[in-house]
Amino acid sequence: MKSLVVAEVYPWPADDGYRLRVSNLIEAFVELGPVDFVCMDGSDCFRGAAPDGITVIDAPEGPERPIGQWLKPWLTTRLPRRILRRDFDAATRRFAEIDQAAYDVCFVSHLDTWHPIGEHLTLPTLVDFDNLEDLLTRTIRKAGPIVQPGDGVSAKAKAVLRWVIASGFNLVDERRWARAQRHLAAHVERTFVCSQLDVARSAIPNVVAVPNGYQRTFEPASHFEPNDPSAPVFLFIGLLSYDPNADAVRWFASSVLPLVRQRLPNATFRVVGRGAEHVSAVAALPGVELVGGVESLEPELRGADVAVIPLRSGAGTRLKVVEAMANRLPMVTTTIGCEGIDLDDGIHAWIRDDAREFAEACVAAVQNTALRATVIDAAERRYLERYQWSSIRAMVSKLALEVVEAQQR
Template sequence: MRILLVSGIRPWDPFGGAMRTEVIARSLAGLGTVDLLVLPLDGKTEDPPPGSVYERVLTVPQRYSPLDRRRNPVRSLVEVALGTLRAQVRMTRAAVRDEAPAWLAGARYDVVWYMREHIWLMTRGLVAAPSVIDVDDLRDVLLRRWRSIGKADRGAPLTPLRRLDMSRVIARWESVHRQAARGADVLVYSSALDLGRSGYPNSVVVPNTYTAADDCAEREADAERPPTILFQGVLAYAPNADAATRLVEDIAPVVREKFPDLRVLLAGQSSPRIDALGRHPGVEVTGTVPSMTPYLKDADVLVAPLRVAGGTRIKILEAFAHRLPVVATPVGAEGLDAAAGVHLELGDTTEEIAEKCVRLLADRGAAEAMADRAHALYRSRHLPEHAAQRVRRAVERAVDG
């Protein structure tokens, strides 16, 4: 079997979406030969690292990328006329049509796996083969959550004009969902919750997974270390930046009423906004790190106070794998089938989250028991082999068509 994987991010990049793509790629490699067509937002062309599963790789950078802040009159006019998403899809599709056919010439594929719906829009029709679209999460859900907390996409102030534009973009994503459901043989979601929201019969779930660097069997207590709570990930990503700000400015001061020496670790790709949080007392901002494992082992509680999220959080699976107790919002923990009070603690308000943090920091025995149960849940449902089984079923379903 020969498979074409089409992705908007490099699978070997160190963040959650790339982790999912890499797991999908390795699962597909268990079925046959995998070629990769990657459309990166940052415009960089990189060779895959040693040991990758790809037979061939072609990079075609996305046009009108949101990471490219440069604007000229033509681009501004096109984006206003078409909307940002349509403009990005149309211009990138034109670039792909210029560069991909020669690379694809002579290759016959048994299935094409697209990572995200907008990537399918940019590349559909290039290859005549059964198709799978990995929706992963629902963009319109994310936008509605921004709007519900009075902010525009990426956390900008929600002006009347931006509210109107958000309504237009939400409607556009709803249309994209319908197009994808008609155009693909199989749709894939990361949780049963999102599958239920979609309601399309040609849908399956491939769960998010995490591969720990080691078994993480034991956590070593450090009596010299102050009580430490961690929030990790790509902190420059707007939903994470919103959560980090909430943790430092609202939640941590309440926890410090019980634990005055509280330490807050913000680990992962930073931004000026996140760097500024490091000026608060007891807050450490690491920036990008080669491995998250030392920080997961150096913390007592992971806190995920997310107000905006979609799909499922790999950061919580990381904590489960390392037996690190978790406090999260219902939005932050959704889709993982983790039970409140059993596998993690849930809270919505600042006071609820802070109270759950205090409880876990004060009762280490209860925290360790909860972390052990969460670790067992991770081992039973969120290892790469669990995703591989679902990937195989999705491919078989698409091919049987």
């Protein structure tokens, strides 16, 4: 069986949540046979070697279109502005040259990527939505303006004005994303989202839950006891150019950490991930260590005492939650931070939404060592039962085979 795979990013190295998801879904098709990977990544990011069995076909996306080119189509069509901003023209022409008769099945990552090539596809196709974009757009709108720590009155006023303008666009685009998702689903055999919760929200008949997973590459520390109870380390890992992550870091650093440090004066908040320039203002706050990207997460995961997932917007499921479970880090998260992942408050994690309650849970995760130990063990068991990439890849391979066999009947 030979597969054609299309994605907007080159996922090796898999150094953020989306690339990790894409790389594992592609490898699910490699388990069925050779894969030709049409890569629409037009960035100059470092590229590691693709795994065996994958042939890369470059079809790079062009530079983002300026507002003068996308605003009129946005006003006269029913497409979300992000789709209109992206220039896949050259990539689409390159895709049209491919002989689809040489393949048995196609897998596409993201609605954005499918949109310019959908009319050219003749193969049975599976598409990974990953996020439900209408839900993501709504939660970003409701999260409010982006205000940097230390902003004065003028800067705050400008942030509110930007948010008001963006919210007007987003209110329209929420409905457009929902329509675009339904349109795509009507033209392919299967669609994927990250959780059963998103299956229910999508109201799409051919959608399947394909959760985010994690694969251990080292034996985790036990973490039953904090490394230093007098100076605990609270860890956030994520792509910091992603708005929900940036908002989460700002909120924890400015609204939660000061409350934690009233009880634990030497507590630190380590922020790890590419795109640190997007949250640079938090580096000036007491107790914040803005690390940025790292070559290996192992020292960060071993050196931390509590994982924090203080997200207030977003969609899909968060890899950072499963990562904490797999690495035996006790976790404090918001409801939206662990949405779609099968966790119970007080059993697998502390789930809090108010800043003061979130801070109190952080202190408890350090000081209540008996509860800390039971939470760590329960979360690890849940990870082993449901969120290992090896079992998720096997499920995707089976779904692909079912689609091909149904087409051959």
